Amino acid sequence: MRLIYQNRGSVATIVLALPDPLAGLVKRFKPPKQPKKQRRGKAKPSTNYQRFRMDVLERCNHRCVACGETNKRLVVHHLNSYAVFDDLTLDPDNGVALCHDCDQGFHSAYGIVGNTRSQFMEWVNSK
Numbered sequence: 583m584r585l586i587y588q589n590r591g592s593v594a595t596i597v598l599a600l601p602d603p604l605a606g607l608v609k610r611f612k613p614p615k616q617p618k619k620q621r622r623g624k625a626k627p628s629t630n631y632q633r634f635r636m637d638v639l640e641r642c643n644h645r646c647v648a649c650g651e652t653n654k655r656l657v658v659h660h661l662n663s664y665a666v667f668d669d670l671t672l673d674p675d676n677g678v679a680l681c682h683d684c685d686q687g688f689h690s691a692y693g694i695v696g697n698t699r700s701q702f703m704e705w706v707n708s709k
Contacts, residue, residue, distance in 0.1 A: 588665070633672075635677075639679050642672060642678060642679035644700045647678045647680065647706070648684040648705075648709060649683075649684055651681045654683065657685045658677045658679060659702075660678075661696055676699075692705065
């Protein structure tokens, strides 16, 4: 306990300051550390996903199936969207290799979620 003298203009007051009864008993809350993330906020891919990706790229001979490019950055595109067809997420038969430009072209035409194999075949045949 301590006395504090405050002078506010013409009025002087004495304030009795009591110690905080919880001081030292309550720890400051710190949120848990978040795991490191890759670009676009996605968590690091699992070993199973890396195996799926390599299987698809090898099956496609590291070549874009739409334009045939090999020198561009290749992505693995799910034929049936993994957001809808969760059981096909790691099935190599559900993936094809596309260059970044072709992948963007497909998704600009058909959107990002809920894509199907038939949409992909329609898009490839229209190129």
